[in-house]
Amino acid sequence: MKQRPVKNLGWILLGSLLAMLFLAPFYIVFINSFKTPKGIFMNAMGLPSRPYFTFNNYVEAFIELDFVRSFLNSLFITVFSTAIIVVFTSMAAWMLVRTKTKWSTFLFFLFAAAMLIPFQSVMLPLVNIMGKLGLLNPVGLVFMYLGFGSSLSVMLYHGFIKNIPAELEEAAIIDGCNRLQVFWYIIFPLLKPITVTVWILNTMWIWNDFLLPQLVINKPGWHTIPLKMFYFFGQYSKKWNLALAGLVIAMVPIIIFYFIAQKHIVKGVTQGSIK
Amino acid sequence: MANLSLRNVHKIYAGNVMAVKDFNLEIEDREFIVLVGPSGCGKSTTLRMIAGLEDISQGEIYIGDRLVNDVAPKDRDIAMVFQNYALYPHMTVYDNMAFGLKLRKVPKDEIDKKVKEAAEILDIGHLLDRKPRALSGGQRQRVALGRAIVREPKVFLMDEPLSNLDAKLRVQMRAEISKLHHRLNTTFIYVTHDQTEAMTMGTRIVVMKDGIIQQADTPKKLYDMPSNMFVAGFIGSPPMNFIRAEVKGENDQLYLVLDDGLKLALSEQQQKLLKEKNYRNKKIAMGIRPEHLHDATLEPLSKGYNEVKTTVEVMEMMGAEIYLHVKIAGIPAVARVSSKAEVKINQQVTFHFHYDKMHLFDQETEQVIR
Numbered sequence: 001m002k003q004r005p006v007k008n009l010g011w012i013l014l015g016s017l018l019a020m021l022f023l024a025p026f027y028i029v030f031i032n033s034f035k036t037p038k039g040i041f042m043n044a045m046g047l048p049s050r051p052y053f054t055f056n057n058y059v060e061a062f063i064e065l066d067f068v069r070s071f072l073n074s075l076f077i078t079v080f081s082t083a084i085i086v087v088f089t090s091m092a093a094w095m096l097v098r099t100k101t102k103w104s105t106f107l108f109f110l111f112a113a114a115m116l117i118p119f120q121s122v123m124l125p126l127v128n129i130m131g132k133l134g135l136l137n138p139v140g141l142v143f144m145y146l147g148f149g150s151s152l153s154v155m156l157y158h159g160f161i162k163n164i165p166a167e168l169e170e171a172a173i174i175d176g177c178n179r180l181q182v183f184w185y186i187i188f189p190l191l192k193p194i195t196v197t198v199w200i201l202n203t204m205w206i207w208n209d210f211l212l213p214q215l216v217i218n219k220p221g222w223h224t225i226p227l228k229m230f231y232f233f234g235q236y237s238k239k240w241n242l243a244l245a246g247l248v249i250a251m252v253p254i255i256i257f258y259f260i261a262q263k264h265i266v267k268g269v270t271q272g273s274i275k
Numbered sequence: 276m277a278n279l280s281l282r283n284v285h286k287i288y289a290g291n292v293m294a295v296k297d298f299n300l301e302i303e304d305r306e307f308i309v310l311v312g313p314s315g316c317g318k319s320t321t322l323r324m325i326a327g328l329e330d331i332s333q334g335e336i337y338i339g340d341r342l343v344n345d346v347a348p349k350d351r352d353i354a355m356v357f358q359n360y361a362l363y364p365h366m367t368v369y370d371n372m373a374f375g376l377k378l379r380k381v382p383k384d385e386i387d388k389k390v391k392e393a394a395e396i397l398d399i400g401h402l403l404d405r406k407p408r409a410l411s412g413g414q415r416q417r418v419a420l421g422r423a424i425v426r427e428p429k430v431f432l433m434d435e436p437l438s439n440l441d442a443k444l445r446v447q448m449r450a451e452i453s454k455l456h457h458r459l460n461t462t463f464i465y466v467t468h469d470q471t472e473a474m475t476m477g478t479r480i481v482v483m484k485d486g487i488i489q490q491a492d493t494p495k496k497l498y499d500m501p502s503n504m505f506v507a508g509f510i511g512s513p514p515m516n517f518i519r520a521e522v523k524g525e526n527d528q529l530y531l532v533l534d535d536g537l538k539l540a541l542s543e544q545q546q547k548l549l550k551e552k553n554y555r556n557k558k559i560a561m562g563i564r565p566e567h568l569h570d571a572t573l574e575p576l577s578k579g580y581n582e583v584k585t586t587v588e589v590m591e592m593m594g595a596e597i598y599l600h601v602k603i604a605g606i607p608a609v610a611r612v613s614s615k616a617e618v619k620i621n622q623q624v625t626f627h628f629h630y631d632k633m634h635l636f637d638q639e640t641e642q643v644i645r
Contacts, residue, residue, distance in 0.1 A: 167361035170328050175375035175422075176349040185374075189365040 033057055033244040040240050057245035065228045065246050071253070074207060074224040077138055081145035082202045086195055089150050093157030094187055098166070108158065115151040119211070127215050141216045145206055153198045160194040161187070196264045203261075207254050225250045277339040277352075277429040277462060278304045279325070284334035286320050286486070294320045296486040298334070302479075307456050307463045309477035311470060312509070317486035318466045319434055325464060326355050326432050338430060349378075354423035355432040359439060360415045362407040362422075368394075369403040372421045386425075393424040396458070413444045420455065433465045437472065449475055470510050474498070482506050504641040507562050507634060513598060515562045515634070516608035522554045531561060533604035539581045542630035549635070552644055559644065562634035565598065568610035570618075571625035580627045587622050599624065 031047055032040050039052025048054075061067075096104050130140050164187065172186045188195075210226040217223060229250065232243035279302040286295040295317040302308050310318040323329040325336060327348035336343050343351050354375075362371050369390055376386045394400040397417040407415055416436060423431055436452075437445045453476050456463050467473055473480045474494045481491040482505070490502045501507035507515045520531040520539065529546040531539040539561070541549070549555065568583075569576060589600035592614065599610045599618065610626055618624055635644045 165359060165361065167357045167359055168363065170326075171355070171357060171361040171422075172363070172374075173328070174326060174348045174353065174355050175426075176378035181378070186363055192365075 029244050029247050033248050037241050057241045061242045061246040070225045070228045078206045080142045081206050084146050085149045085202050089153035090157050093154045097161045111151045111154045136216050149202050200261045280337040282335045285332045287332040294486050307478040309473040309480045310466045311473040312483035316483040318483050322466045352429040354426045354428040356419045356423050356436045358435040360419040368418050372425050375426050389425045393421045397421050431463045504636050513565050513609045515564050517560045517562050518606050520561045521558050535604040558638045560636040565609045565611035567628050567632040568626040570612040570616045571627045573616050576627040579630050584625050
């Protein structure tokens with residue numbers, strides 16, 4: 001093939017520009033997290049330099065965020081919500097695919113339609129009802145996430161399960177599986193690639209979610225990281241230095257999670273293509 | 276090992292679609308039954324009803340002496356091999372074969388023994404650690420068979436297990452499945468649309484069409500004495516030639532007249548039959564198999580034969596024999612002659628055929644006249 005260096009150079013430049021554009025916020029957050037407030041306001045874009053350089057932001061942010069506790073809160077809510085979403089929506093999608101009645105089609109469209117309803121339009125009645133049920137706590141929150149997360153997850157699973165031949169299930173039934181065993185031993189392991197996708201999408205969203213926990217969780221002891229972050233932004237003063245250090249701390253777990261999960265996504269995609 | 280009994284079995288789908296109609300069959304222990312027919316004839320549905328994967332709309336199915344209509348598939352003591360193998364993609368070959376036994380809580384060392392035995396029979400011992408996607412089609416087929424063997428079922432069900440293999444492998448696996456049947460000494464029920472598979476493997480063949488059994492018999496009887504035109508045309512390759520004819524006769528002597536006026540003589544017995552059934556002056560269909568049309572120059576017949584003269588239109592060289600495409604009384608027909616025959620396209624040939632090789636069918640009911 002003929003190389004066209006000029007054209008390639010153009011693409012590389014464009015790509016670099018885009019990459020810089022996307023990475024800029026991370027750069028700003030990261031470098032400013034090492035500056036004193038004065039340092040930030042004097043030169044927001046430059047690298048931290050001697051008199052204004054500090055590690056203290058991290059120590060203070062860690063303490064102010066009550067990081068261990070809020071991290072565990074976030075972790076609890078995210079892990080349980082995503083686990084329940086994965087289990088419930090994969091089963092629901094499986095039944096919707098394998099049951100061919102008017103009702104299953106109707107239910108499927110109901111799931112799809114639910115995606116079109118904006119969260120903001122249902123949040124107040126939702127909080128009202130959940131309050132009456134005494135579910136304005138982390139456990140209630142997990143169920144609310146199941147409700148909000150299931151539409152997209154059911155759709156994703158539905159599309160994937162359609163391509164699994166029904167003979168596999170019949171073979172398992174003849175081998176001696178009951179319904180639940182067919183699901184756990186045969187179907188669920190095959191869903192791994194899409195499960196990872198569903199899991200990542202929901203984890204990202206729930207881990208970073210601010211509005212719903214803000215409405216639901218009123219005990220400070222149960223505050224998640226995004227809720228705690230809000231304390232850095234008071235009505236009259238904004239502690240930028242602590243907020244940025246806090247953001248870096250908060251980003252680390254989710255980025256680590258993403259890189260671990262990403263490997264599985266790539267693996268899953270190639271597995272599917274060989275079939 | 277068990278005998279099977281299907282009594283008045285019907286399958287009716289939503290919208291009153293009759294997939295299987297009044298299916299009656301007694302299957303003896305250790306038989307190799309082949310259900311054969313064109314697609315949509317209900318053969319797979321019948322097999323799936325035996326497996327318990329489809330509900331039985333009407334009628335009864337017995338395995339051994341037990342009525343199994345409402346017995347779950349896993350409790351019917353059957354094993355099934357699917358057309359696309361249906362191997363569990365995320366399990367190794369070993370786990371695929373062991374899965375059914377694990378579910379039945381068979382002790383580990385016993386599972387190990389059975390899986391290894393089956394692997395040895397099928398010559399897949401070296402593949403036990405592989406995943407199905409790392410196997411060729413033929414190997415996958417063996418694993419699917421292995422999964423059925425380890426269960427030691429009373430009845431083996433196979434749903435077109437060879438149709439995804441290439442032609443050469445299919446012939447090889449055909450022989451292996453037959454061998455397996457002898458070795459395991461169990462009842463096999465095998466579904467296929469391929470009449471060659473049916474003829475070569477079955478101890479008894481059930482020919483189906485539109486959900487109805489056309490004939491259930493041994494391969495030999497099915498071939499020699501088809502009970503209607505469908506069976507006659509379906510079994511045998513190339514298929515039987517059918518030629519319209521009218522039964523005519525003066526005095527006591529009956530004979531056939533073809534559309535082009537050619538007269539064909541009949542055997543005493545055939546004449547008697549046609550007389551008894553009142554076919555004089557009626558149209559019938561005469562069937563003659565391609566191999567019963569003998570090239571008169573190469574292998575002339577001596578006694579009790581008819582003669583037709585025709586022109587060769589197409590020649591198909593098959594190696595040991597040649598298929599000659601001709602027209603008899605304006606109707607396309609095929610003759611199967613030895614490759615020693617010296618014929619050319621557009622050349623005149625004369626065929627001899629014995630009276631008693633002619634099959635006589637009623638034109639309307641398509642049933643054999645007997």
